[in-house]
Amino acid sequence: MQTAPLGLLRDLDPKRVMRAQVGGQDLVVWRASNGDVSAWDNRCPHRGMALSHGFVRGNDLACLYHGWHYGSTGACSYIPAHPDLDPPETIKTAVFSVAIADGVIWVSTKGVAQPAPVPMASQPLRCFHVQARSDGLAHACRTVAFEGGAPEQIEPGLYRLGARRVFVLENPLDEDRIQVTALVDADATPNDCAALSRWCDAVRRLAQTEKVAA
Amino acid sequence: MTQFTLYDYVLSGNCYKIRLMAGLLGVAYYTVPVDFYPGHEHRSEPMLALNPSGTLPVLVADDLVLSETQSMLGWLATTFDRSGTWYPVSDANLHAQVLQWLGFSARLTASVGAARLNAMLDWPVDVRAVRAASRKDLDELELLLTDRVFSGRTWLVGEGPTIADIACFPYAALSPDAGFEHDGYPAIRNWLYAVRSLPGFVTMPGIHPLHELREDTHDG
Amino acid sequence: MSREYALNDWYAVGDAQTLARGPRRTVLLEQEVIVSGTTDHPKVVDAEGAAYPATFKYGHVWTSLGDAPRPLFNIPEADEPGRRLVPCGVVRVKCSPLRAVENFLDIAHFPFVHTGILGSEPHTEVAPYKAEIRDDVDEVWATKISFYQPQAAKSAEAGGDTQYLYRVAAPTTAVLYKTCPPKPEAMDVIAIFVQPRTETECDVWPWMALYDETSEYAGLVQFQQEIFLQDRSILENQRPVKLPLDPKMEIPTRADLTSIAYRRWLKSKGAFYGAMTEDA
Known part of the structure; x- marks a missing residue:
């Protein structure tokens, strides 16, 4: 499995927790108070609860079910039901490699995360899910007009839309669902971004309609 | 009293x-x-x-x-509300935007609210229709909240929380009860967090308190 | 074959309210059944009209789909004078029926899931207690449990230590006994009757037998519904969905003695419907 783009750092402030997936591996992605981003197996080893429902205390992630704390190495550091117990080292969740590049959170479930190059100076646009396959998404990106003009595909994933360029990163969630992380030129204004965000919505609608038609 | x-x-x-x-x-x-x-x-x-x-x-x-x-x-x-900020009636534009969101909140009740009653209590509804409407309404909320992110704002209207946020919060927050997870909705997720962080916030089943705000207990 | 043992157990499939509203078409152990009749003469049939045994007890209609049903367990407190019997409706949960029961037996989650009601930080410690499989009655029991609760019941006016006793009467039926705030010498009884629709989806019927003469019925039901719906969001997020019986798959501590005994008991009986076994 190559390194996958799991969304925008902009959307994950310190002390926040979210769920993501890479190649069928369910992940909790979270940020400690110190800003560090971690990606772990999304399962508390105690009773299988999704850690993505958990909460951050300091630089630990705690499970919502029984409040077990896990530190940056993924090892359990505190069990509230037994406050005086030093948790055994065997209680540990699987930790995966994370890299932050171009404002994107990249995770690899095998080896060190190696972000793909982004072919422009960029800023975050938005991250969303599409119920479609990759070819359907690409077709929609080439088809949906922006401000009256047809998009121009510069290279795979990179589209010229009027005066702006959008780079579309894909992370397949399952057979026909994709997590999209979209970036835009670094000098795009908030108004440009809002307009291009609507273009993303139109792309999603077209990709999903064509999937239904097929 | x-x-x-x-x-x-x-x-x-x-x-x-x-x-x-x-x-x-x-x-x-x-x-x-x-x-x-x-x-x-x-x-x-x-x-x-x-x-x-x-x-x-x-x-x-x-x-x-x-x-x-x-x-x-x-x-x-x-x-x-002595501050007058929760329902900004003196500003025509803000007032109209609040009313717009109150209308949207009724749509959320009819879509996500109905899908949730069906998933939880087997309530008789047109399941296909309410689930399709739920998805559409959540997509719309995500889009409009993403606009707010671009302009550096947190709340649905103006610079602070209004009754618009409170009207739309419950069914957006409770959508996982009906199987609509927030994974694909980062803007909704962050806005829900902002509402949950407000002083005086109260919970309900399906919306748990922000335990992370309780820093006086065991911490790292 | 995981369904075989389960076929001969009894399951709640209706209550007085559902009977009053007409036939309830539902699913039990992956089979469609229709529940109708009256509390005196309940009726359970399948889609072809074949009848199954049906009896009305503990506020619910009970049925069994097997050829040789084990006897329906007894809850003697249901007949004690002065108790209010409170059925709480039915809630659909996308989880293993066994995970629903195991969660009901757990106290360590109270401060985090039932915050401000059944538990609160920093009162998180679970003191040693006793859990055992009682071979004579073929049940799991947990005793000598005490836990600090901010609001133990609808009738509770202040926080305090609550004493608990748990009893697993069947793989999908659990009963708890807890300190009754208005009547310290007695204990309230709260049960969950789990109707397994499939191995990964169930209808849960909470039921109570309380000493509380003052609270309104709606308030009592809503107190219980608030608690159970807080659990629902946990139950739908446990993975694997089925309950693992292999002790290596999930790591328990001393606070989980009841859960350990429950899993061991299920395994010894071959009650695998809703469970993951080593060879599964």
């Missing part, structure tokens, strides 16, 4: 809007639990005499009887 009586059902997202607004404004009230489920007491004759629409919640303050959550939120803010 209690300021009004709320005919309430604990699992109702609409009743929760009023409990939440009252909590945020620090207003005390008296609760009459109504056996919406399993008893269908909201459609009993005494309840229909009080509120002919047969819905919950019902808010009663002296002679005033309100049965729409939008009007209750407006009344609560107008009566108890």
